[in-house]
Amino acid sequence: MNLEGYSLLxxxxxxxxxxxxxxxxxxxxxxxxxxxxxxxxxxITLLKPDDKKINGNLKGIALAIKDNIxxxxxxxxxxxxMLESYVPPxxxxxxxxxxxxxxxxxxxxxxxxxxxxxSGENSAFGPTRNPLNNDYVTGGSSSGSAAAVAANMAxxxxxxxxxxxxxxxxxxxxxxxxxxxxxxxSRYGLIAYANSLEVIGILGKYTKDVKFLFKLIAGxxxxxxxxxxxxxxxxxxxxPKILVIKSFVELSKDEVKxxxxxxxSKIDEEGFEVKFxxxxxxxxxxxxxxYTIACAEASTNLSRYDGIRYGPKVESTGNWRDYITKARxxxxxxxxxxxxxxxxxxxxxxxxxxxxxxxxxxKLIRQEFEKIVRGYDALYIPTMPVLPWRIGEAIEDxxxxxxxxxxxxxxxxxxxxxxxxPVGRIREFFVGGQLIGLRGDDIKVLKIAEMMExxxxxxxxxxx
Amino acid sequence: xxxxxxxxxxxxxxxxxKDEEKMISKKVSAIGExxxxxxxxxxxxxxxxxxxxxxHERDDIPSNFNSDEIIKIFNNVKDRYAKxxxxx
Numbered sequence: 001m002n003l004e005g006y007s008l009l010x011x012x013x014x015x016x017x018x019x020x021x022x023x024x025x026x027x028x029x030x031x032x033x034x035x036x037x038x039x040x041x042x043x044i045t046l047l048k049p050d051d052k053k054i055n056g057n058l059k060g061i062a063l064a065i066k067d068n069i070x071x072x073x074x075x076x077x078x079x080x081x082m083l084e085s086y087v088p089p090x091x092x093x094x095x096x097x098x099x100x101x102x103x104x105x106x107x108x109x110x111x112x113x114x115x116x117x118x119s120g121e122n123s124a125f126g127p128t129r130n131p132l133n134n135d136y137v138t139g140g141s142s143s144g145s146a147a148a149v150a151a152n153m154a155x156x157x158x159x160x161x162x163x164x165x166x167x168x169x170x171x172x173x174x175x176x177x178x179x180x181x182x183x184x185x186s187r188y189g190l191i192a193y194a195n196s197l198e199v200i201g202i203l204g205k206y207t208k209d210v211k212f213l214f215k216l217i218a219g220x221x222x223x224x225x226x227x228x229x230x231x232x233x234x235x236x237x238x239x240p241k242i243l244v245i246k247s248f249v250e251l252s253k254d255e256v257k258x259x260x261x262x263x264x265s266k267i268d269e270e271g272f273e274v275k276f277x278x279x280x281x282x283x284x285x286x287x288x289x290x291y292t293i294a295c296a297e298a299s300t301n302l303s304r305y306d307g308i309r310y311g312p313k314v315e316s317t318g319n320w321r322d323y324i325t326k327a328r329x330x331x332x333x334x335x336x337x338x339x340x341x342x343x344x345x346x347x348x349x350x351x352x353x354x355x356x357x358x359x360x361x362x363k364l365i366r367q368e369f370e371k372i373v374r375g376y377d378a379l380y381i382p383t384m385p386v387l388p389w390r391i392g393e394a395i396e397d398x399x400x401x402x403x404x405x406x407x408x409x410x411x412x413x414x415x416x417x418x419x420x421x422p423v424g425r426i427r428e429f430f431v432g433g434q435l436i437g438l439r440g441d442d443i444k445v446l447k448i449a450e451m452m453e454x455x456x457x458x459x460x461x462x463x464x
Numbered sequence: 465x466x467x468x469x470x471x472x473x474x475x476x477x478x479x480x481x482k483d484e485e486k487m488i489s490k491k492v493s494a495i496g497e498x499x500x501x502x503x504x505x506x507x508x509x510x511x512x513x514x515x516x517x518x519x520h521e522r523d524d525i526p527s528n529f530n531s532d533e534i535i536k537i538f539n540n541v542k543d544r545y546a547k548x549x550x551x552x
Binding site: 284285287288289291292295299321324325326328329331333334336337338339340341342343344345347353354357358360361395397398399402 | 467469472473475476477478479480481484487488490491492494495496497498499501502503505
């Protein structure tokens with residue numbers, strides 16, 4: 001059986017018709033993963049699916065889960081030496097919901113350590129390689145979740161998005177990546193990096209698959225007080241009103257811009273109402289606000305990895321300070337850099353200068369975004385300003401990697417839903433276009449993406 | 465230097481190995497450059513709270529929550545904090 005290019009929904013339909021069964025489907029993805037994982041490094045942990053019959057919407061299909069989402073009885077490492085042997089005693093709410101709906105776990109995917117990074121290179125278990133060209137990065141931090149879907153090693157996957165971590169790898173591998181509104185999917189069981197920014201997201205080959213899975217995991221959860229119910233009913237067919245901010249597009253490389261503008265012409269021809277405005281006044285502060293808040297929250301959240309509460313026990317003859325310092329040596333360089341800057345930002349004298357200013361900026365960014373986008377169905381901009389870079393380049397030039405987040409951090413600062421879909425092709429790579437809606441408009445964003453997919457017909461079905 | 469690696473590593477209880485020192489220095493100075501942009505902004509009067517708005521009203525706020533009482537208790541104990549950020 002060859003399921004390359006199949007959508008999750010068509011697989012489920014075939015199972016219902018009785019032409020295939022879940023065991024064969026799981027066996028296909030498992031064997032493909034065994035065959036390709038040495039090359040792609042998409043999985044940290046791969047599990048052989050059992051063949052017990054399961055009912056429910058997912059009919060026993062096995063999915064890939066990012067390794068920072070807790071899975072009961074299965075190692076959850078966050079791609080860090082710090083949690084190399086950590087086995088959670090409970091499932092994240094999103095995982096419990098998938099299991100209740102007849103889902104299985106195929107494996108835990110590689111990622112940037114503790115979800116810090118946009119290339120997929122900062123993993124203690126080695127970089128994930130882009131299935132489109134193995135010498136290039138996959139994008140991160142949900143690098144393994146994207147690579148697994150793009151290389152037909154999983155039908156669909158869960159990732160997490162703090163500043164573009166689902167959308168960036170989706171763009172670099174030519175698939176669909178969806179970051180729901182903040183709170184639309186429970187964060188219970190998602191190992192915390194920056195609580196006020198992050199959300200569990202979905203990566204798939206087709207928007208209809210992503211929408212289907214989103215409806216299964218969305219909703220208010222008593223275990224996460226920040227969760228909420230968003231509208232899940234769909235409107236009838238409508239003519240989307242799209243806003244394009246030119247200054248965002250201008251931040252992109254010429255070849256990306258060209259493909260992006262070409263996609264606008266096509267949707268415009270098909271009846272989308274597209275309006276352009278020149279700029280977003282706070283563009284130059286997006287990355288400053290994002291990195292200040294993310295580093296501050298990281299330094300607080302990661303203080304629990306002290307070798308006492310979490311992390312490996314170490315031998316130490318010194319005082320408690322020596323013990324903790326030794327225990328925290330298991331973090332990788334990216335994590336150490338962000339904790340150090342977060343500690344600095346929150347220290348006396350700098351808290352007001354940096355942290356409070358970043359919070360105030362966040363408020364202004366949200367106000368401006370809502371003012372501009374209200375009256376439209378979504379904002380449309382490129383996902384990444386550049387194409388994937390060669391593995392190792394960002395390690396030499398971290399500024400380049402941080403700057404590449406400039407188009408993806410906005411929805412995390414505003415709590416909005418955002419989706420990246422392939423809208424153009426350059427050589428072996430794809431250009432991702434990003435739809436951003438107002439908070440709570442998740443289904444509307446997914447619906448517009450489906451319509452665009454139909455019009456643009458740019459797909460990575462994994463048969464490149 | 466404002467972002468001295470030695471000082472920051474001591475402050476955050478992190479040991480930096482010789483082989484990662486150069487890499488971490490580069491990352492710290494790249495984030496430092498982003499922070500510098502905030503220097504030019506007016507200090508805030510109030511902090512941002514990501515509260516659900518409009519159609520997303522919260523329905524889980526305890527009905528017997530008395531914020532005045534909490535603030536009264538806080539005022540009685542706030543002088544015990546030797547140092548730290550001013551959050552109220």
